Amino acid sequence: MNDETKKKINERYEQELNKGERFWPDSIFKDVVVSLGIFLLLVLLATFVGVAPEPKADPSDTSYIPRPEWYFLFLFKFLALYGQIPLLGKIEWLATVLIPGIALGALTLLPFIEKNPARYYAKRALSISIMTILVVGIILLTLMSEVPTVSEDGSKLLGILQAAAGLAIPGLAMIVLFIASFAFKRTTTRFFIWTTSLASVSMILISGMVLALHVPPQVEETEVAVTLVDQIVAGQDLYSIHCVECHGDDGSVDVIEGVEGLEGEKITPINSTDVLYTITDSAMYEVIAYGRPNAGMIPFGKAYGGDLSRSEIDTMITFMRYSWDDRFESPAIPELFPPLAEGEVPSYDVHIQPIVKRYCISCHRAGKENNNYLMDTYEEILTTGDNAAKNIIAGDENSYFLQVIQEHEIMNPEKPDEVLIGVMPPTRSLKPNIIDVFMRWIMNGMPQTAVDAAALFTAP
Amino acid sequence: MWKNIYLWLDERLGLNDMYNNLLDRPEPKGSWWNTLGSASLFLFVLQGLTGIFLTVYYTPSPDHAYDSVQYIMEGVAFGWLIRGIHHWGATLMVIVVFIHLLRVFFTASFKFPRELTWLIGIGLFIATLGMGFTGYLLPWNQKAYWATTVGTQIAGSVPFIGELILKSLRGGPDLSALTLQRFFSAHIWIIPAILAALIGVHLYLIIKHGESHFPTKED
Ligand code: HEM
Numbered sequence: 001m002n003d004e005t006k007k008k009i010n011e012r013y014e015q016e017l018n019k020g021e022r023f024w025p026d027s028i029f030k031d032v033v034v035s036l037g038i039f040l041l042l043v044l045l046a047t048f049v050g051v052a053p054e055p056k057a058d059p060s061d062t063s064y065i066p067r068p069e070w071y072f073l074f075l076f077k078f079l080a081l082y083g084q085i086p087l088l089g090k091i092e093w094l095a096t097v098l099i100p101g102i103a104l105g106a107l108t109l110l111p112f113i114e115k116n117p118a119r120y121y122a123k124r125a126l127s128i129s130i131m132t133i134l135v136v137g138i139i140l141l142t143l144m145s146e147v148p149t150v151s152e153d154g155s156k157l158l159g160i161l162q163a164a165a166g167l168a169i170p171g172l173a174m175i176v177l178f179i180a181s182f183a184f185k186r187t188t189t190r191f192f193i194w195t196t197s198l199a200s201v202s203m204i205l206i207s208g209m210v211l212a213l214h215v216p217p218q219v220e221e222t223e224v225a226v227t228l229v230d231q232i233v234a235g236q237d238l239y240s241i242h243c244v245e246c247h248g249d250d251g252s253v254d255v256i257e258g259v260e261g262l263e264g265e266k267i268t269p270i271n272s273t274d275v276l277y278t279i280t281d282s283a284m285y286e287v288i289a290y291g292r293p294n295a296g297m298i299p300f301g302k303a304y305g306g307d308l309s310r311s312e313i314d315t316m317i318t319f320m321r322y323s324w325d326d327r328f329e330s331p332a333i334p335e336l337f338p339p340l341a342e343g344e345v346p347s348y349d350v351h352i353q354p355i356v357k358r359y360c361i362s363c364h365r366a367g368k369e370n371n372n373y374l375m376d377t378y379e380e381i382l383t384t385g386d387n388a389a390k391n392i393i394a395g396d397e398n399s400y401f402l403q404v405i406q407e408h409e410i411m412n413p414e415k416p417d418e419v420l421i422g423v424m425p426p427t428r429s430l431k432p433n434i435i436d437v438f439m440r441w442i443m444n445g446m447p448q449t450a451v452d453a454a455a456l457f458t459a460p
Numbered sequence: 461m462w463k464n465i466y467l468w469l470d471e472r473l474g475l476n477d478m479y480n481n482l483l484d485r486p487e488p489k490g491s492w493w494n495t496l497g498s499a500s501l502f503l504f505v506l507q508g509l510t511g512i513f514l515t516v517y518y519t520p521s522p523d524h525a526y527d528s529v530q531y532i533m534e535g536v537a538f539g540w541l542i543r544g545i546h547h548w549g550a551t552l553m554v555i556v557v558f559i560h561l562l563r564v565f566f567t568a569s570f571k572f573p574r575e576l577t578w579l580i581g582i583g584l585f586i587a588t589l590g591m592g593f594t595g596y597l598l599p600w601n602q603k604a605y606w607a608t609t610v611g612t613q614i615a616g617s618v619p620f621i622g623e624l625i626l627k628s629l630r631g632g633p634d635l636s637a638l639t640l641q642r643f644f645s646a647h648i649w650i651i652p653a654i655l656a657a658l659i660g661v662h663l664y665l666i667i668k669h670g671e672s673h674f675p676t677k678e679d
Contacts, residue, residue: 001572021486
């Protein structure tokens with residue numbers, strides 16, 4: 001750039017300054033308004049949206065689908081689409097390093113690439129067009145980042161559409177723009193506007209189609225226990241499912257009963273100070289994750305083939321500490337289910353589900369011996385089991401279910417001296433108030449929701 | 461009395477000069493698009509303040525990081541608000557800085573005599589992304605852990621030196637306590653120091669050359 005142009009630029013700037021405003025108070029005023037607006041927005045976001053709770057990091061849980069911070073999502077998507085290209089798609093570093101590197105390099109050196117001193121928009125049609133297409137592409141790739149390139153039914157349609165909107169059209173448009181501006185000197189501004197608009201609009205339409213066609217998979221809501229009380233309760237539920245058969249409800253078992261292969265095995269009660277004082281939290285984590293294979297305790301951690309994640313084991317340890325370790329003072333834990341008033345009918349959602357989770361699921365889930373009686377959902381409780389027809393009969397006190405929880409075995413009708421179903425749960429008896437809940441529930445026709453149950457309420 | 465104090469201070473600090481040089485500057489007719497730079501600055505300061513508060517309770521070790529963040533959310537008075545602002549502030553800062561970059565691009569404000577302002581700006585942009593990347597790992601939750609795993613993996617795909625980059629980011633072949641320590645130190649010391657220094661130069665250059673005007677047909 002010669003001194004002549006520099007002088008012209010400076011003079012032009014002086015002119016604008018003379019027509020302009022003062023930094024204080026004119027500009028500062030706007031700055032302060034915007035900053036205050038941003039602050040307000042942040043306070044609102046922090047208060048009403050907050051930060052979503054997440055489970056603790058678990059290096060062994062390789063089933064977790066990793067996703068980068070949202071502003072890198074477009075790169076991630078770009079990599080996925082790029083990977084679809086035959087041959088070239090195999091050379092990973094082209095997309096991870098070379099292309100982003102070139103883009104960033106060009107952006108950095110922009111003042112030296114676009115050396116021409118012209119500043120007016122129409123005189124910079126090429127760079128403005130390219131930047132517009134890039135920005136539209138980045139936004140669309142970010143929006144489409146959730147959509148897989150291959151749908152669940154194996155169809156590649158969405159992948160192809162995405163590649164069109166995110167790679168092919170923008171790439172093509174940029175090539176056309178380059179050729180137009182270097183090969184034909186007299187390309188009009190209008191041509192740039194049309195090409196850019198056409199490319200952007202078709203990219204937006206195709207992406208819109210992708211988003212409309214994509215059916216988001218049902219994600220299993222993973223609840224994260226945040227407060228201490230929630231953690232203790234969640235921990236107790238997990239403990240009830242996985243540990244009671246050997247260690248008992250309260251960790252006090254010293255001789256294992258009723259577990260195949262470990263019958264009569266003497267163990268140290270895990271609620272004793274011997275265990276709690278000598279095993280630190282991290283050692284406890286190891287014991288549970290790795291198990292005691294020699295002594296007969298199976299591994300529970302995902303890393304060792306079990307099915308508990310790190311957070312789940314941690315909540316269980318929290319439960320054990322706050323319930324049994326006298327160095328920890330437990331907060332008030334809400335009752336498992338709200339007590340019933342006279343004439344009140346319990347519902348599955350409010351009463352039965354938490355009780356079943358605590359006392360029955362440990363055996364009544366897939367992969368355990370239980371006469372095929374699964375108790376994970378309302379429907380399963382009513383319809384599964386080898387003796388499903390006689391298990392739960394609305395209004396019948398002789399339902400097998402009610403008999404076995406009251407410690408009456410069911411004998412086989414064909415062979416009267418053979419036990420068909422033993423008492424439930426096999427090794428301990430339920431408290432009278434829990435039996436009462438089951439009794440009222442079945443006698444009143446097994447309502448599912450609290451609303452259904454309330455309709456059956458009979459005032460005494 | 462106040463007048464005397466002011467005069468005394470002015471004699472030593474040069475308050476009047478500061479007023480004339482920094483505040484009472486002439487500027488071309490501004491637009492709301494010109495507030496994005498100072499909005500970035502505001503967010504940087506806000507992130508600094510809320511971040512300092514967070515370090516009071518945060519512990520950068522895999523065993524305690526998660527619980528210490530949980531404690532900030534549950535146990536500390538207004539901890540949730542401060543962390544919420546820091547969390548959303550990070551997101552907003554990336555957006556605001558990026559739009560600021562686009563504004564400068566579209567108005568061609570990076571041209572003579574502001575080329576260096578642009579170069580420093582790119583440094584600021586990269587450093588801002590770096591803050592986001594390193595900060596994301598600190599809560600040591602599932603999202604953080606795996607996002608960093610893939611993020612560092614991508615950096616590791618550079619031909620020839622990828623292995624080296626990967627190992628120096630992670631402090632070993634895998635994500636570990638060392639990685640967390642490293643990211644923490646980068647997040648609270650190294651990158652903020654770079655950002656602060658670059659912002660200083662950026663602002664100096666802006667005052668030196670003045671805010672550019674919006675281009676018209678004559679430019
Ligand atoms: C932490 C990030 C940043 C801060 C705090 C910051 C701050 C500022 C401020 C306060 C201004 C003057 C007001 C305005 O024009 O908005 C400004 C102008 C400018 N910024 Fe930034 N900036 C940042 C990032 C960037 C980036 C990423 C770029 C581009 C690569 C950039 C390039 C420029 C240029 C060229 C100007 C002069 C604009 C003109 O004179 O019209 N800055 N910046």
